[in-house]
Amino acid sequence: MLANKYVDGTPLYRVADALGRADVSISRGTLGNWVIRASESHLRRVYDALQQKLRSQPLVHGDETWVQVLKEDGRDAQAKSFMWAYRSGQDCAQPVVLFDYQPGRGQQHPQAFLAGYRG
Numbered sequence: 001m002l003a004n005k006y007v008d009g010t011p012l013y014r015v016a017d018a019l020g021r022a023d024v025s026i027s028r029g030t031l032g033n034w035v036i037r038a039s040e041s042h043l044r045r046v047y048d049a050l051q052q053k054l055r056s057q058p059l060v061h062g063d064e065t066w067v068q069v070l071k072e073d074g075r076d077a078q079a080k081s082f083m084w085a086y087r088s089g090q091d092c093a094q095p096v097v098l099f100d101y102q103p104g105r106g107q108q109h110p111q112a113f114l115a116g117y118r119g
Contacts, residue, residue, distance in 0.1 A: 001031065002038060047098065054096040055117045059089035062114070064105050075103070084109060 004010040004018075012031045019026050054060060066080040075081075084100040102109040 001034065005035060050096050050098055051113070053094065054086060054088055054098060055114060055119075057088040057092055057096070058119045059092075060114065060117065060119055061087045061089070062110055064102075064109075066105075067101075072103075079103075082109070084113065086113065 001015055004015050005012060012028045012035070015031055016026060016028045062084060064082045064084045067083050068077070069075070069079075069081050070077045072079075072081070082102050082105045084102060086096075086098050086100065088094075088096045100109070100113050
């Protein structure tokens with residue numbers, strides 16, 4: 001299911017529809033919870049290792065773009081949130097690209113993400 005979502009780019013509602021055609025009834029909410037749980041339990045370790053690798057690079061690029069999150073605790077649907085993108089330099093032997101969701105675009109967010117960076 002994670003491969004359908006992330007490798008094939010299939011939205012969870014389509015995954016749920018495909019499962020339904022095979023007489024497997026799983027809601028989008030359940031699929032979403034599975035994605036979150038897998039990310040928190042397993043993929044977080046991969047992300048942390050990649051973040052450490054990125055911080056060891058001589059050059060890191062960073063930029064942010066705003067995103068709208070419709071259902072977020074304590075925030076209006078019209079509030080702007082930000083997706084920060086970080087990438088190692090072009091000539092890096094092992095390139096790394098990571099995204100970091102944050103509720104704002106203040107300097108504390110990249111400072112926390114890049115804590116310990118000495119490039």
